Amino acid sequence: MTTYRSGGRPRGERGALASIGLHAGLLIAVAISLFPVVWLVLTSLKPRDGWLSSELRLFDDSSLDNYARVLTATEFPRWLLNSVLTAGLTMVAGVLLAATTGYAVSRFRFPGHRGVMWLLLVTQMFPVAILIVPLYNLMAGLGLLNQIPGLVIAYMTIAVPFCAWMMKSYFDTVPIEIDQAGLVDGLTPFGVFRRVVLPLARPGIAVTAFYCFMTAWGEVGYATVFMSQEDKRTLGVGLQQFVGQHWSDWGLMTASAVLIAIPAGAVFLLVQRHLVTGLTAGATKS
């Protein structure tokens, strides 16, 4: 990263005081960013009803009781399955539909190009409130309420514009010379896309897919309205039950939160490096 000037003090080298300040600043930030997550894990490890105190006794009476209860005595596994199915289907459909659009917008300056870009951006602005009632009526008419495919269709409204936008950013980083070479070799524009660019864009697709999955995984508004039936709930809806107005059990809540966050977090950390380039490449190059 930092290049050195020939002779003199290299750039990026600081006095000891500045270094201490820098590390102190970052450590404080890390503490704030980690604290809620750490507290969540610690609370989930307390025995039943341990959440009723903010006191922390870590190792003398930690227990997995909350986890056992979540997995056996609640509908949690069912909700998890629903969530995985919904998010997985949304991801596959979103990426499949959006890949070509991302490519077209990234490569071709066709008339309407700017219009499509703006359409993709504007649809991301749509507040839940405006689409939800018509969509609800549409779903009710088609008998898709309390059906996973119905929820997936609703999520398409969020996922598709977003995926197309992400894919565009990624295709922008693939040099256009590669396409031109493909065309010279006699491929059609579709051939170039399918045989040359798509394989090169695999990391970008992975990131978009993951991001799409996470969007559907964490959605609450549509799910609350469309999946009212007990056994059709997704995690975001189901978890609200654990801390309802009349009864709450934060032990169950924290344990299931950990169970949800751990796999998501692990995959997230694996792809986050690509995520950075995928998100910013389009913006920095443009």
Added chain:
Amino acid sequence: MAVSTRNAPAADARGRRRAVPGRLRRSFGTHWYAWAMVAPVLAVMLVLIGWPLARGVYLSLTDATEANIGRTIGVNVIPSTYEFVGLDNYLRILTSDLFWDKLLWTVIWTVACVALHYGVGLALAVMLNRKLRFRSVYRVLLILPWAVPAFVAAFVWRYLYNSDYGVINGMLKLAGLGPVGWLDDPVTAKVAVIAVNVWIGVPFMMVALLGGLQSIPAELYEAAEVDGAGPWQRFRAITLPGLRQVSSTVILLGTIWTFNMFPIIFLVTRGGPGSETEILVTYAFREAFTGIRDYSGSAAWGVIILLMLVVLALGYRRTLRSQGDPW
């Protein structure tokens, strides 16, 4: 592009139809594959967004509620009895104090959140962009909140804020201070939800800005240093302009996302106390799905929210354009 040449003989063969205005046809000949690639998404957006949107706009001009909308109960089909009422819903909303209260709070919420996201994100990105021991460790740890699904984060924070057994009050007690009913008082509840949203949103800004910082050539800083520019001058003259492209995108996206941020307020405070922390989006949602469901009123709220965002985005684009950005 190279492909356009293949098109010429075909156009000659169909000479008779060349009388059709040439520009459009030529454009179609050159760009049909681009359109073909965009088509699936356009089709989906038309059906899933266009139709509900049109229907939503129409509903907003009627007096539809749960009571008078057409529905099927068992084998009985009950026809709709709602009527077209023109702009009544809009007039009712725009003349109510409630709307302006909610708008004010939504604007405060959006500005505060985006400013803090950007400010904190930029500060952390600048720190992380230095040559630094444990840099990648810091980076991963700071991104962590982003990996937590928003609804999980919302629940966690609600627990932290709990006035009886939340850890924040626990710490206040240790410091010898009395407990605070964080989510029971309008002011603290507002501060609380902003804090949650900042916690969730900073990593995205940090990561995007860090990417932007790394694309600024190091030579620029060296040249400036040779010319005797101090750190603050370098920051203002190189870093900020170098981040223009990234900043304009993330600020616009951030504003839109925050304006429409649903799960945080819906799950942390449920809009309470009263409806004090309810922003426009959550309010419209509640309008539509609690009590007697007011479909038309909620649709009208939605249209108003959307119009405000579109105006905002257009104004933003105009400002950027006048400063020489491509879009």
